[in-house]
Amino acid sequence: MEQTSWSVGQVAKRCGVKVSTLHFYEQKQLIQSRRNSGNQRRYRKDVLRRIAIIKAAQKMGISLESIKEAFASLPNNRTPSTEDWQRLSLQWRDELNARITYLEKLRDSMTGCIGCGCLSMKNCPIYNRDDKLASEGSGAVILNQHSPK
Numbered sequence: 703m704e705q706t707s708w709s710v711g712q713v714a715k716r717c718g719v720k721v722s723t724l725h726f727y728e729q730k731q732l733i734q735s736r737r738n739s740g741n742q743r744r745y746r747k748d749v750l751r752r753i754a755i756i757k758a759a760q761k762m763g764i765s766l767e768s769i770k771e772a773f774a775s776l777p778n779n780r781t782p783s784t785e786d787w788q789r790l791s792l793q794w795r796d797e798l799n800a801r802i803t804y805l806e807k808l809r810d811s812m813t814g815c816i817g818c819g820c821l822s823m824k825n826c827p828i829y830n831r832d833d834k835l836a837s838e839g840s841g842a843v844i845l846n847q848h849s850p851k
């Protein structure tokens with residue numbers, strides 16, 4: 703007979719994560735458990751897939767908040783199906799590409815700053831050169847212009 707509910711230790715071992723990580727995911731409402739008569743956490747088998755998706759998304763640099771939003775967008779907060787994962791991973795790939803583009807622009811605009819450290823208002827292309835950007839806002843205006851949405 704197939705096992706229908708899993709203890710936190712079994713899930714942790716199967717997924718290669720710490721028990722504290724599972725508690726954290728649950729606290730963040732990424733996974734859910736129910737309590738048995740002994741008040742111990744029990745997980746359904748599909749939690750394994752959810753955790754696999756969480757780990758894969760985290761490796762793509764997706765925040766736990768974005769993962770939570772993606773899960774919440776599914777009917778009845780269901781565990782993502784193969785089709786759901788295909789759609790989500792495409793969407794997250796686009797976010798990853800936007801971040802890569804942002805980091806490339808940041809790297810290119812920093813070339814003169816590498817090893818410099820002056821942060822001169824006059825000479826530094828990062829630090830609001832000649833204050834030309836003051837009318838566009840305070841702080842790191844150049845960085846904000848290139849940051850992914």
Ligand code: FES
Pocket residue numbers: 814815818819820821822825826827828829
């Ligand atoms: S830190 Fe010196 S030019 Fe940017």
